[in-house]
Amino acid sequence: MALTDVVKRFGAVTAVDHLDLVVPAGVCFGLLGPNGAGKSTTMRLLTGQAVADAGTVEVLGRSMPAESKVVRARSGVVPQVDNLDDELTVAENLGVYARLYGIARADRPAAIARGLELARLADRADTIADELSGGMRRRLLIARGLLHRPELVLLDEPTVGLDPQVRQQLWGQITAVRRDGATVVLTTHYIEEAERLCDEVAIVHRGTVVARGSPDRLIEATVGVEVLEVAGDGPSQRRTLLAAEQAGLPTRHTGTGVAVLGSEALEVAAGDGEGHAGRRRRATLEDVFVTLTGEELT
Numbered sequence: 001m002a003l004t005d006v007v008k009r010f011g012a013v014t015a016v017d018h019l020d021l022v023v024p025a026g027v028c029f030g031l032l033g034p035n036g037a038g039k040s041t042t043m044r045l046l047t048g049q050a051v052a053d054a055g056t057v058e059v060l061g062r063s064m065p066a067e068s069k070v071v072r073a074r075s076g077v078v079p080q081v082d083n084l085d086d087e088l089t090v091a092e093n094l095g096v097y098a099r100l101y102g103i104a105r106a107d108r109p110a111a112i113a114r115g116l117e118l119a120r121l122a123d124r125a126d127t128i129a130d131e132l133s134g135g136m137r138r139r140l141l142i143a144r145g146l147l148h149r150p151e152l153v154l155l156d157e158p159t160v161g162l163d164p165q166v167r168q169q170l171w172g173q174i175t176a177v178r179r180d181g182a183t184v185v186l187t188t189h190y191i192e193e194a195e196r197l198c199d200e201v202a203i204v205h206r207g208t209v210v211a212r213g214s215p216d217r218l219i220e221a222t223v224g225v226e227v228l229e230v231a232g233d234g235p236s237q238r239r240t241l242l243a244a245e246q247a248g249l250p251t252r253h254t255g256t257g258v259a260v261l262g263s264e265a266l267e268v269a270a271g272d273g274e275g276h277a278g279r280r281r282r283a284t285l286e287d288v289f290v291t292l293t294g295e296e297l298t
């Protein structure tokens with residue numbers, strides 16, 4: 001899958017701005033970025049729902065949007081915005097897509113049954129979608145996208161609104177889909193989700209990729225291992241900030257205080273041996289993002 005110098009505009013807004021991205025087959029790839037960064041638009045370019053103003057989009061070795069019909073039959077899409085048919089039952093929603101995805105008539109009942117299991121909605125097969133809870137809708141949407149065992153799975157914020165247990169089940173499903181050899185591309189605002197699932201992530205900012213790599217490598221290369229968070233604005237915080245400055249470590253203001261990135265180097269570099277008060281935690285992709293862009297991931 002490759003996007004090359006892709007531009008997509010909506011009037012005065014440039015949603016995707018000369019974006020280059022190559023995703024190798026068989027990996028789980030994550031797109032991270034703040035609201036409005038262009039993640040969903042990028043996903044829609046990959047499914048042929050949106051057409052680039054410039055650049056080329058290649059998916060499963062095919063050129064988009066020219067070959068979007070072939071690509072759609074081989075990929076499963078879970079959109080950010082729920083597009084279930086409210087008037088149809090759970091099983092009918094799956095049935096419509098079984099047909100759309102080109103599953104042979106004789107194989108559809110088994111595919112639908114598998115979808116109901118995946119969604120854990122077997123006991124709600126005859127409930128109309130309008131009567132499902134938010135989390136059930138999400139589960140149905142995801143199962144619908146996996147119905148035809150696609151080679152490529154595109155998930156736009158798949159776990160929004162899911163309770164922790166169901167989210168973990170979905171992680172299990174994604175892992176299983178990958179074991180079968182599929183390529184998975186997902187967007188998420190859950191840093192933990194990206195760190196757990198993704199072999200590689202791209203950080204998207206203002207329509208373009210500002211960094212990419214495995215979560216561990218990105219974190220270590222950009223931030224270091226550890227972050228020290230110091231609450232309030234007392235003298236101990238000022239002392240820590242001074243030490244960080246002397247050690248050349250980046251700092252940032254958080255909601256309640258400041259954070260020193262790469263703080264594992266703090267004592268050693270500052271040489272004061274006194275230690276610094278505060279809470280130490282492992283560095284995350286959120287820290288990478290803030291360091292690179294000066295903004296929060298939201």
Ligand SMILES: Nc1ncnc2c1ncn2[C@@H]1O[C@H](COP(=O)(O)OP(=O)(O)OP(=O)(O)O)[C@@H](O)[C@H]1O
Nearest residue numbers: 010013014015033034035036037038039040041042
């Ligand atoms: N159909 C559309 N018409 C007009 N503007 C659009 C359309 N789709 C997206 N945009 C604009 O393109 C930009 C990128 O939007 P996009 O939905 O791709 O962001 P995103 O990274 O998915 O954000 P979020 O995290 O909020 O889902 C935004 O400024 C948005 O307003």
Ligand SMILES: [Mg+2]
Nearest residue numbers: 039040041080
């Ligand atoms: Mg989006």
